[in-house]
Amino acid sequence: MPELPDIVVLVASMNEALPGKEISNISVHQSKVLNRPITTFRKEMLGRTFRSFSQRGKWVISELDTGSMLAFNLGMGGELRLHWPPMVPDPKRERVVFSFNDGSQLWVHFWWFGHVHLLKSGELSSHPQIGTLGIEPLSDKFTEEKLVEMFEGKRGRIKSYLLDQRFIAGIGNVYIQDILWHAKLHPNRQAKTLLVEDVKRLHHAIQHVLREGIKQGPGPGEQDVWGNRGQWGKQPGWPQIAYRTGKSCPTCQTLIDEIRVGSTTSFLCPRCQV
Amino acid sequence: MPELPDIVVLVASMNEALPGKEISNISVHQSKVLNRPITTFRKEMLGRTFRSFSQRGKWVISELDTGSMLAFNLGMGGELRLHWPPMVPDPKRERVVFSFNDGSQLWVHFWWFGHVHLLKSGELSSHPQIGTLGIEPLSDKFTEEKLVEMFEGKRGRIKSYLLDQRFIAGIGNVYIQDILWHAKLHPNRQAKTLLVEDVKRLHHAIQHVLREGIKQGPGPGEQDVWGNRGQWGKQPGWPQIAYRTGKSCPTCQTLIDEIRVGSTTSFLCPRCQV
DNA sequence: TAATCTAACAACGA
DNA sequence: CTCGTTGTTAGATT
Secondary structure (H helix, E strand, O other): OOOHHHHHHHHHHHHOOOOOOOOEEEOOOOHHHEEHHHHHHHHHHHEEEEEEEEOOOOOOEEEOOOOOEEEEEEEEEEEEEOOOOOOOOOOOOOOEEEEEEOOEEEEOOOEEEOOOEEEEOOHHOOOOOOOOEEEEOOOOOOHHHHHHHHHHHOOOOOOHHHOOOOOOOOOOOOOOHHHHOOOOOOOEHHHHHHOOHHHHHOOOOOOOHHHHHHHHHHOOOOOOOOOOOOOOOOOEEOOOOOOHHHHEEOOOOOOOEEOOOOOOOEEEOOOOOO | OOOOOHHHHHHHHHHOOOOOOEEEEEEEEHHHEOOHHHHHHHHHHHEEEEEEEEEEOOOEEEEEEOOOOEEEEEOEEEEEEEEEEOOOOOOEEEEEEEEOOOEEEEEEOOOOHHHHHOOOOOOHHOOHHHOOOOOOOOOOOHHHHHHEEEEHHOOEEEHHHHHHOEEEOOOOOOOOHHHHHOOOOOOEEEEEHHOOHHHHHHHHHHHHHHHHHHHHEEEEEEOOOOOOOEEEEEEEOOOOOOOOOOOOOOOOOOEEEEEEOEEEEEEEOOOOOO
16 A cells, blocks of 8 residues: 555646546446445536645545545555546456546556545545544654654554554555664564653654655555656665565664564564664 | 342342431541542431342442432452441451441442442433443343344354343353353354354343342352352252362263353363353 | 453454 | 454453
């Protein structure tokens, strides 16, 4: 699933490519991705234009000319792709296709668990998932103190909290790998054992890795609205740890390990991360 | 902790012994058993008389002359005892002592986790524990159909549900032993595997064992308000299974086993109960 | 040993 | 983590 950096890059490309296009047709091939009956959805969306796009957690939020919002969650294996000339989509693969008045199309693709939710102005905050998202880790409000607070009184492992979208929005099981490596913290480290020093390193690592992710372009399997992919894995320094099992830790040359943490996989340097 | 049959017997004795007595003094030796500050509690209780007593789940509920309720939960090792002539209670042992105008005393004793909660008329249903109690298993409303419904869509082991006070009120880890033996059901039996036949046997076993418990008098460690104890363990047929590890199953002579089920102990016939 | 609440965790389903 | 629900467990304690 695309995480914060992937969404930031995708949203930037959508802001270049899509504003002003008027929706002239909509095909929905899997109705449960919508939060309304198909007919209602079509009626409310036809004739609308996208005004702008923004990122919130792992969601793409677009503002329509009516002031309503269309919120995309790409689930697993998700893509938002602009197509021109128009093609006939494979209905098994494409969940929703928006056709525009200039002949181009926006394909919403994912193989499982995605959402395309129409929200009236002001309904963002009452949306069961979007409304409960935590802080944006690249915003000014995400301070070291906030991170200290977040762990206060918590008993579990830090990885659980970093992945919990109600605390921090946008970190998933890809970028967290390098975040924990930069912070020199083991994913199983208990929150209550963190020192202020640890939290400071973690705070810095979160912002550093997410910003670097934006700079490097979409992560593995991700792309922008035109299908451009990023540098991930194509150059030596990026990523340092994620999906590099058996390679050497850049700091100490110990071999990178792959372990199960709860139901997720973690990549880590067993020597640097404690 | 006293369970439904023990509470029924205790309540009956309290209805004989206590109505009409006026509370002339109250000593509270552990304030956290109350749901009010001690001074407020004393002010509201002094001069009151007990009108009647009833059983709800594992609670003793008494109605005062004001229409308010005083709800007792005896926690672990709990006793409600009428004393005359008055004695000086050991404050380490006795949590609350009510002195009456005739010189007698009601001692509230337990070594852990008991409650003495004052509730205004109508507050019973909003009490966090009493208000969420499930059905009374000896009431007419407790039908086989109710029991079938209770297990519908449930995935866990039946013992969890039978002990969960939000489903059925009043069964604890003592009487459940003979209930499951009579129903020929293993405590770890998954709810979803129950046949209608099983549920029917279970329904009958619940009512049979609880009624027999009332008839036999208070269970192990329990007593009525005068301190009378029951027949438990003093005669061959009662109980059949509970606390009889290593004895013979009355049906098949297999030795009774003692196992851990979650965090509780279960006694069972490994041959009869499946 | 017991009772109940809760957080954390796992299993499952959508 | 993709997220919600449900059940299980460990820890704390009203």
